[in-house]
Amino acid sequence: MPKRKHPEPSTDAGPSEPTPSIPKLSTDESLRSLQESIVGAKASATFVCGGTIPIIEHPNPNPSDTESKSKSKSTLKASQAKSPPSHSPKTPSSRHIFWTKEDNTARRLNLPLSQTPESQPIDSSKERLKQLISDCEPATFGYKKEDILDPSYRNAGKLDPNRFACNFHPCEHGILENIEQILLPGLNNTEQNTLPFRKLSVELYKLNIYSGPNGVFRKHVDTPRCESQIGSLVICLPCQFEGGDLAVRHDGKEVVFNWEERSSDTIQWAAFYSDCEHEIKTITNGDRITLTYNLFVTEPIAACITQSLLDIKTLPLYGFLQDLLSKETFMAEGGTLGIWCSHSYPHTIERVNELLPRGLKGSDLALYAVLKALGIDTKILPAVLLEKYLERPEKWGELVGNKGEGEEDPEEEEEEEEPEEYYDHLNPKEEGGISEERPFDTFKPQWGEEWNRDELFIVHVGDALKGHTMDKKEMDENSKEKCVRLYGGNIAEDVTWIAGPRYRKAAHTYLAWGNESETDILYSYATIVAQVPPFKKHAKV
Ligand SMILES: O=C(O)CCC(=O)C(=O)O
Ligand SMILES: [Fe+2]
CATH class of the missing domain: 2.60.120 (Jelly Rolls)
Incomplete structure (x- = not known):
């Protein structure tokens, strides 16, 4: 893990946007404002x-x-x-x-x-x-x-x-x-x-x-x-x-x-x-x-045309994060930030490592580039939501926009891996249609709810992106064990998650247990995972 850089006072952060100053905030308050800043950056991103x-x-x-x-x-x-x-x-x-x-x-x-x-x-x-x-x-x-x-x-x-x-x-x-x-x-x-x-x-x-x-x-x-x-x-x-x-x-x-x-x-x-x-x-x-x-x-091109590149330091998020990291109160012991990508990527294809991070879009690209530019160890990793919510079905309503109890099994609703065309027509009663395909769309997690860690989901973060895999015979293991076998990585108990899951992709197809053998699918989400190093007063850029 790299040493936390202790940035110089920002003189060249943004030409127009003043760098927000964060005086003496506790880590939780800082994280809340970081979430706001990231979500704000996403909101103004161009698509x-x-x-x-x-x-x-x-x-x-x-x-x-x-x-x-x-x-x-x-x-x-x-x-x-x-x-x-x-x-x-x-x-x-x-x-x-x-x-x-x-x-x-x-x-x-x-x-x-x-x-x-x-x-x-x-x-x-x-x-x-x-x-x-x-x-x-x-x-x-x-x-x-x-x-x-x-x-x-x-x-x-x-x-x-x-x-x-x-x-x-x-x-x-x-x-x-x-x-x-x-x-x-x-x-x-x-x-x-x-x-x-x-x-x-x-x-x-x-x-x-x-x-x-x-x-x-x-x-x-x-x-x-x-x-x-x-x-x-x-x-x-x-x-x-x-x-x-x-x-x-x-x-x-x-x-x-x-x-x-x-x-x-x-x-x-x-x-x-x-x-x-x-x-x-x-x-x-x-x-x-x-x-x-x-x-x-296209394929990466070695030559850089420097003058046409946007300077990362001019992004408001850069100044904001730089300032945050310079505060001893912010994640003093270090920790992991996980941000769910806001765009859809084919992150479970065979050649995924050729395509990402190169193909990052809009706000995901900006966030990734800012974290990297600040010297933070940042990767695009797959995250799997393990089915803890099935034990608490009444909580599902909160996730899909307060739909109330007794709703259909979300797994059944979300069988398709891509948002579909034609949904509006086929589901005329479903306002907007799209929420049925992407149940997380309407969910705006608030920092502090700890929704995914303790109550609703367990998030497994893999060690690296990898292509879709398939088990042709039944394996005697639960989903957690399956994730560890397939992805390495671990249950991400100590990740601070920002924003909410959006676009999932089929990551693994397997034979499910049951009277009759049937196939089941494990889905993963692309996430930006950043290892914030512990604060060291003496660590200078
Ligand atoms: O013609 C347009 O403006 C868009 C056409 C379009 O959405 C399509 O061809 O998929
Ligand atoms: Fe189109």
Whole structure:
């Protein structure tokens, strides 16, 4: 365990946010304020960004007005993208979609329709648009590993990328660079390079058309196409429509992109992490044509482009923790902090150690990087909740938002490992739907309740992340013993837990005891575990 650093008075902590001062707080009070600070940092973390590119008749030297025009219902604003790099190409006056019909003949549509070449009457462009719509196939959505066609849930047309091409690429106008800076920032400080430099790659996924009066895609979470997928990008091409707001949510926050006003003459875009719930409100009129892309985090790149990295010391959380650690009253004997990750990761895949911590998102990334930068031994580890709550079923209600006694067995409710699409439709009575899939969503643990340690759960923290395993024969052991065998590690009696469990993943499948043999699943959560060393007065940075 490293020695607790005794930081110098913070001179370079945050440019705007003053470092909160914590005079003589007991460890418990300090932990409470730490929890507030971490939860606060999570609340202000970014999970989505977007922007606008006007289509102009004549090339403009600075064409990419990427200022976001999204409307936010919460206090959070959609992150504003910066100006494009100087090498950004000139904006073409219009965009072309080329596509093939079933008989393999090719067609072309110019957008915006108002910029139809003079040689071509506008009516024939409108006719082309109709043809494009009718050449699309009905768009399905994934539910329980099946493709479902249900226009009351998703009413749209689609073309797969092998049937169309468009003279647009998200690298133009610096869109990808802007997304990278916001969703995949390099975090660094002068002393320590805490994370390898990361880059985004992008892959075209579909062309979709949502047409009035009933085009819609109700709330869902995109299915990641592979483990390194970190998000989705939507490019809305210039074509007039009304309605069709895109609402993106994470952790109780919502950002709404209202694209109707500028739909006829601009390209508008939004990018968000894959675990964000989102929906497209009803398109009441016109045609909303989008290109969707999958965003992946690439292999680590050795070279660091230092000037583009965000300085960790400018994060308010850095100053706060630095100050806390300089107080002798804070965890004087040292101890372990455990923070449940607020984003979903494929943390039980075979190659998990290639993907984490590299693929950390938003607030998890910031917290991990801050702890590392402060010299705290920090790891991403799996945590398993052992079923102590089964002995106290009346306590379960408190966890799932005071649902009261006699509720269904939470294990049964939570059988799926991913939040599902289509839940709202299938469970119309369940307000919000999502709480059924993620029972912890509504639970806000308060420091001091010690809910997970003594009363409700025993948390087992593994020694390292590892891929999903399977026992093909019955083992004579209880869950605790199983965890120790699979993960090493120990029952984490002395971990101070912050925030609450969110996204679990199947970690181990095994044959359960019973009259008939059936398989059971052990789930784990990704957590950030930090070993705070004991305070040593003489320990200087
Ligand atoms: O078109 C949009 O705004 C989003 C589309 C979407 O959510 C999807 O294709 O999964
Ligand atoms: Fe989606």
